[in-house]
Amino acid sequence: MSAPKKLFIKTYGCQMNVYDSERMAEALGGEGYVETKSPDDADMILLNTCHIREKAAEKVYSELGRFKGLKADKPDLKIGVAGCVAQAEGEEIMRRQPLVDLVVGPQSYHRLPEMEAKARTGEKVLDTDFPEEDKFEKLKNRPKAKRGPTAFLTVQEGCDKFCAFCVVPYTRGAEVSRPADRILREARDLVERGVREITLLGQNVNAYHGAGPNGDMTLAQLIWELDKVDGLERIRFTTSHPNDMQDDLIEAHGTCAKLMPYLHLPVQAGSDKILKRMNRAHTAESYIRLIERIRAARPDILISGDFIVGFPEETEEDFQATMDLVEEVKYGTAYSFKYSTRPGTPAAERAQVDPAAADDRLQRLQALLTQQQREVQDSMVGREVGVLFEKAGRLPGQMVGKSDYLHAVHVADCDRNIGDLARVRIVSSGPNSLAGELIG
Ligand code: 5AD
Ligand code: SF4
Numbered sequence: 001m002s003a004p005k006k007l008f009i010k011t012y013g014c015q016m017n018v019y020d021s022e023r024m025a026e027a028l029g030g031e032g033y034v035e036t037k038s039p040d041d042a043d044m045i046l047l048n049t050c051h052i053r054e055k056a057a058e059k060v061y062s063e064l065g066r067f068k069g070l071k072a073d074k075p076d077l078k079i080g081v082a083g084c085v086a087q088a089e090g091e092e093i094m095r096r097q098p099l100v101d102l103v104v105g106p107q108s109y110h111r112l113p114e115m116e117a118k119a120r121t122g123e124k125v126l127d128t129d130f131p132e133e134d135k136f137e138k139l140k141n142r143p144k145a146k147r148g149p150t151a152f153l154t155v156q157e158g159c160d161k162f163c164a165f166c167v168v169p170y171t172r173g174a175e176v177s178r179p180a181d182r183i184l185r186e187a188r189d190l191v192e193r194g195v196r197e198i199t200l201l202g203q204n205v206n207a208y209h210g211a212g213p214n215g216d217m218t219l220a221q222l223i224w225e226l227d228k229v230d231g232l233e234r235i236r237f238t239t240s241h242p243n244d245m246q247d248d249l250i251e252a253h254g255t256c257a258k259l260m261p262y263l264h265l266p267v268q269a270g271s272d273k274i275l276k277r278m279n280r281a282h283t284a285e286s287y288i289r290l291i292e293r294i295r296a297a298r299p300d301i302l303i304s305g306d307f308i309v310g311f312p313e314e315t316e317e318d319f320q321a322t323m324d325l326v327e328e329v330k331y332g333t334a335y336s337f338k339y340s341t342r343p344g345t346p347a348a349e350r351a352q353v354d355p356a357a358a359d360d361r362l363q364r365l366q367a368l369l370t371q372q373q374r375e376v377q378d379s380m381v382g383r384e385v386g387v388l389f390e391k392a393g394r395l396p397g398q399m400v401g402k403s404d405y406l407h408a409v410h411v412a413d414c415d416r417n418i419g420d421l422a423r424v425r426i427v428s429s430g431p432n433s434l435a436g437e438l439i440g
Pocket of ligand 1: 052053165166167266268306307308337338339340341342
């Protein structure tokens with residue numbers, strides 16, 4: 001038997017890319033590839049890329065440049081670019097970087113095995129189709145090997161919202177939901193392999209409307225079906241749009257014990273003028289009222305958000321409205337970004353904000369968000385939370401896991417195993433994590 005070929009995958013960007021990379025590795029596993037942690041001994045290198053901001057896209061080209069020496073030493077080495085940069089700039093990648101043998105978009109990676117075979121013959125291969133067939137159905141069944149206690153599961157892809165700054169509707173395509181039975185099958189398989197927590201993924205996950213036994217299902221209905229899966233202890237989902245936050249999903253946060261009290265609900269900005277120009281189709285006020293309803297259903301829920309500062313035509317007053325909204329909502333975690341012009345999106349044509357002003361706003365927003373994050377984390381001290389252990393800690397006898405609220409928790413003198421869910425009392429709050437002790 002010939003030695004297995006080695007595959008090195010580097011993943012950029014969002015959680016969906018993490019999921020896609022797993023599926024790509026599995027697809028190439030059928031072609032005799034095993035994963036390696038280093039590009040140096042790889043027979044194939046795949047960069048699974050992100051196009052959301054300019055910096056993310058540029059990283060790909062600098063990373064590719066670094067592989068020049070490797071390819072010179074090992075002419076059989078194949079280099080591929082996958083993900084959203086592949087989708088957006090496929091031809092240009094091939095032109096700008098002749099090292100690249102293969103370019104595959106996020107909707108066609110089920111064709112990787114054939115593409116790899118072609119690339120082995122010395123051909124350059126590019127596939128950025130949005131094919132009719134469902135890639136998830138074409139992909140091989142996932143292997144049965146044991147795995148860690150948490151997993152991502154893509155249930156919905158693409159976006160029809162067309163926020164004026166965002167490339168996702170162009171790189172990932174129109175909104176498509178996977179049928180519920182296939183998701184449930186994949187979830188049961190994951191649980192058999194040791195998974196205890198599943199995060200349902202979608203660019204617009206709460207717009208989920210996949211086919212069920214009696215017509216299309218909502219995300220809440222899908223969550224209730226997953227709730228019945230024995231051995232699955234925790235359910236999360238991300239990322240949601242405020243306008244798709246339906247009543248049954250809000251209610252599930254109060255009634256479904258497996259659904260964790262954490263919600264990532266990006267608002268992007270707090271000024272109605274800017275929200276309108278972003279094509280968000282909601283106001284700051286409607287978002288705040290929505291948060292109130294969600295908190296009425298689940299008072300302890302931790303809210304997370306995304307923000308963009310320096311969107312075209314944002315004034316200091318508009319920015320203040322974002323700060324006011326943040327003060328009102330009080331976020332447990334948040335991600336904030338300086339607006340990045342993306343070619344082909346509507347906002348790219350508009351008057352850009354002075355970069356120095358945008359930098360200054362980003363700093364002020366991040367200071368406020370960090371302070372809120374700190375306060376919310378510190379407020380966990382003295383509380384009892386569930387912790388799912390994911391790995392051993394650095395100290396002997398220590399275990400590390402995530403709380404229901406997604407905070408990292410260290411537990412000393414812990415006799416539990418990876419994959420165990422325990423009740424823990426939080427005793428202190430450190431810079432990036434909590435410390436707790438087992439109860440009982
Ligand atoms: N510039 C800056 N941030 C962006 N995001 C999306 N597009 C851009 C852009 N052009 C942010 C949004 C989104 C998150 C995933 O990335 O906040 O919610
Ligand atoms: Fe992009 Fe999200 Fe807006 Fe869709 S809803 S366009 S993915 S920011």
